[in-house]
Amino acid sequence: MAESSTWFAADVATFGDRLAGARETAGLSQQELAQRLGVRLTTLQAWEEDLAEPRGNRLQMLAGMLNVSLRWLLTAEGDGLAVPAGEGTQLSSEAAVALGELARLRAQAGALAAEIAEVERRIRPLLRVEA
Secondary structure (H helix, E strand, C coil): CCCCCHHCCCCCHHHHHHHHHHHHHHCCCCCHHHHHHHHCCCCCHHHHCCCCCHHHHHHHHHHHHHHHHHHHHHHCCCEEECCCCCCCCCCCHHHHHHHHHHHHHHHHHHHHHHHHHHHHHHHHHHHHCCC
């Protein structure tokens, strides 16, 4: 595994960004990885777009298949991907702040989506009409 870099650091990239980067580095399409994991393509796409998160068993499989540490995949710490060839790691402070804000907003949106799903799950039985 390559040494972790600032390219995929937690303040720059989200879980989905790291997942997509590791998948691309492994030379796999979304469809190929989804098939290997035994999940639907839409499920993998939701993970890469930070709209959903995989369960623990799938996280472990992902890390193994993509040759990155589970810790790096989740937190950007540990063994992960190196900086892509030809890409600089220097971001302006404004760009780094904007990327940090995006990551924070994505995390908030994901948390809100999970909260909405939980409320929907609780309310569905209450809305059933008995015949």
